[in-house]
Amino acid sequence: MTKPPEHSPWAPGPDGYYGDFGGSFTPEILHETLAELRTAFDSAWRDPEFWNSYVELMAMYAGRPTPVTYCENLTQRFGGARIYVKREDLNHTGAHKANNVMGQGMLVQRMGKKRVIAETGAGQHGVATATMAARLGLECTIYMGEVDIARQHPNVFWMKQLGAEVVAVTEGTRTLKDAVNACLRDWADSMDDTHYVLGTACGPHPFPQMVTYFQSIIGHEARRQMLDAVGRLPDRVYACVGGGSNASGIFAGFLDDSAVELIGVEAGGKGIATGLHASRIAGGQGRPGVAQGYKTLFLQNEEGVMQDTYSVAAGLDYIGIGPMLAHLHQKGRARFESVTDAEVIEALRVTIRNEGIIPALESSHAFAAAFRAASSLSSDEVILINQSGRGDKDIFTVADALDDDDWKNFIRRKSTEYGR
Numbered sequence: 001m002t003k004p005p006e007h008s009p010w011a012p013g014p015d016g017y018y019g020d021f022g023g024s025f026t027p028e029i030l031h032e033t034l035a036e037l038r039t040a041f042d043s044a045w046r047d048p049e050f051w052n053s054y055v056e057l058m059a060m061y062a063g064r065p066t067p068v069t070y071c072e073n074l075t076q077r078f079g080g081a082r083i084y085v086k087r088e089d090l091n092h093t094g095a096h097k098a099n100n101v102m103g104q105g106m107l108v109q110r111m112g113k114k115r116v117i118a119e120t121g122a123g124q125h126g127v128a129t130a131t132m133a134a135r136l137g138l139e140c141t142i143y144m145g146e147v148d149i150a151r152q153h154p155n156v157f158w159m160k161q162l163g164a165e166v167v168a169v170t171e172g173t174r175t176l177k178d179a180v181n182a183c184l185r186d187w188a189d190s191m192d193d194t195h196y197v198l199g200t201a202c203g204p205h206p207f208p209q210m211v212t213y214f215q216s217i218i219g220h221e222a223r224r225q226m227l228d229a230v231g232r233l234p235d236r237v238y239a240c241v242g243g244g245s246n247a248s249g250i251f252a253g254f255l256d257d258s259a260v261e262l263i264g265v266e267a268g269g270k271g272i273a274t275g276l277h278a279s280r281i282a283g284g285q286g287r288p289g290v291a292q293g294y295k296t297l298f299l300q301n302e303e304g305v306m307q308d309t310y311s312v313a314a315g316l317d318y319i320g321i322g323p324m325l326a327h328l329h330q331k332g333r334a335r336f337e338s339v340t341d342a343e344v345i346e347a348l349r350v351t352i353r354n355e356g357i358i359p360a361l362e363s364s365h366a367f368a369a370a371f372r373a374a375s376s377l378s379s380d381e382v383i384l385i386n387q388s389g390r391g392d393k394d395i396f397t398v399a400d401a402l403d404d405d406d407w408k409n410f411i412r413r414k415s416t417e418y419g420r
């Protein structure tokens, strides 16, 4: 696959700004290591060999290129637009996160650093990072809130088997934001030999640009695949948006095709009106602000106090949004919708039954929004959905939501067996 274009009109300026958003706001102690990272990324970005080795590694190790699947049964069911799905669920470790962590891992090797650290909430990014570290022979420490550790036993177990040290964070609410702080403290002490593997297209420059660069492999493949399979580009591309990495990645393949509508789907949770959601743009409530090292639209009140967010999908439950996406919204190049948990569970059920595909709860947001539109479009029109990951990890949440009796009996039996 050819290298992505050097200078997209949507690339950030040298200071990391996408229009009004992005930049770098960090304590002075991190300036030097971020400058070093910018230099390393810049040189890798200019080196066509680096991109080629990345594509080769992802083919040999992660199963790329992932296919695009025509969903004939869903297309018939909704009786409108033809529905295609880009299958990031078929990546090694089950989601698009592999693209980002393997890319950053290669950069770490290029910089000659020996150790990586990361923070994780639901554990998916932690497992992906620990996997990369095992493969590339790097030391790895994962910070995770004590509360999240208790909720995510399988992921914690695998991170440890993969050789990562999992540090339980006991400050504050003992969840993701406390893990971020602990991770940053580690980095300030260890940056000489350590790289912080940020998990999404957020944070200080150059992280949003770098993560988007690695994830753009999704969009570049998908564009080619649609031309080969359908003979033309899709009319619409749907992707779910947490921090924004899978959306930025698939959108990157179509940014310059102005006829292709780009739709980001945010977590509507229990409904925007209830306040229990994570819709920064679609909910109309995101306000410009600076936090966690960058400027974007955050869910915060007028005094700048960050709101609590909520989603059935842990990966979408975040207060900020990638600066590139905030910019695409401001410029009208992408639009944003939100879907509720209930719509998500229904879309998941329909996809499983009709196509034998189990999307992650996060990805199911993109499916739900696409389904909402499909029947009102004509059969000449083509929709492409980015399936960011697979749903195996969501078994407890989904079984609960579907109120499955067999499952409840299974859990009851197991609890008795183990005397819990």
Ligand SMILES: *Cc1c(COP(=O)(O)O)cnc(C)c1O
Binding pocket: 095, 096, 097, 124, 199, 200, 201, 240, 241, 242, 243, 244, 245, 246, 247, 315, 316, 360, 362, 363, 388, 389, 390
């Ligand atoms: C982490 C995750 C997301 C959300 O992250 P983005 O950076 O917004 O892509 C979405 N889908 C899956 C399957 C994930 O694991």
